[in-house]
Amino acid sequence: MVSEPAFATTGPPGDEALLVRFASGERSALDELFQRYRLLAYRVAFRLLGNEADALDAVQEGFVKALTHLDGFQGRSSFKTWLLRIVSNAALDLGRQRRRRDLLSLDPVAARDADIPLPATAPEPGRELEHQDLRQLLDAALESLPEAQRRTFVLHVDGELSYREVADVLGISIGTVMSRLFYARQKLRGLLAAQANV
């Protein structure tokens, strides 16, 4: 029986190698890094902002800052956690700017009401939640979580970061990550139950 010859397998280049190539001016390295992390970054930004245009802006800002401040992360974290940290910061900043802008453009009564997140279309009683309704309900519920809980939840669920990675990104302990996730989910469940009974 002839055994198969062993070939050295070459996987895709690691982030470090791509960053070295990027630093030496290789455009294709940037393309590959973007392709690798664009969806994760977008999901985090979208979940924090709730719309595509703002989420893409946050992704763009996050990548630009991450790639132009590489000295800030090298040796301390992975590119993924560094990027998602900056993207989530950018998304939260954009969200704050947007809320300020919206409040300034509203009359006082509307501004007061704008603090209360409500789904754009509340489901009719007795009707099964459609997918779109559910997403809007969850967006509203997520938005009403305290920022620290919301960010922790989004980084873990949509950024697919482990507890350790979330802890590194936010500068908190793993126990705090665990606690924030537990209470965030309990609150989400309570908020959804309340919204569904509207």
Add this chain to the structure above:
Amino acid sequence: MSQSEPELDPIPQEWLAAYADGELGHADALRVERWIASHPEARELLRVQEAFAGPAFRELVQIPVPEDDAFDRVRDRIAAAVVHVRPPRRFPWAIAFLGLATAAGLLIALNLRPAVPGVPGPRAVVEVTPEPPYEVASDDDVEIVSMFDRDAPMLIVGRHPIALRAPAWASGSDVVLEWAEPDAQGYFSDMAGAAGTRSVPMVLMPPAKGR
């Protein structure tokens, strides 16, 4: 007569989140399983945690993903932005190391000359004129990209209130030595070579004249 089950130690309820996410170690996961087997209220809490765990939640509430064209436009704008960014200025640490090494070597040579018994050795008096602090970067070179919450109260805006003449900016372990050049005799400083492994504070030195 059957022997009663031993009393279980209660688990922190936050563990249910970690259990739902598969983040608990084997022993702790077993504790959770034993606990929920005999506590229906914990089972209900776990059900909520599992409903909002990563894969289930992402499947339940899928995010609309933009077309590739939209991502391509973002990528091109990123590429355009990063090529116009000025590369970060690096402080020439090697020069600082060599300056320190030269100064230290000079002091050691002058103070450790072998003394002849009965004959007072020459006493070197080295007058050190403090250099003004060297400007590493101006405030418009610095952009705070992000910071840990715990560091926020320490953020200083404006001039540092402690006007030290020779502030320690970093310890040796914070520095990666990228290059070094020999002195006039062709020697490299031992200090420069060892700096990256030391945790002593480093004092910022002005760069050598003429560079």
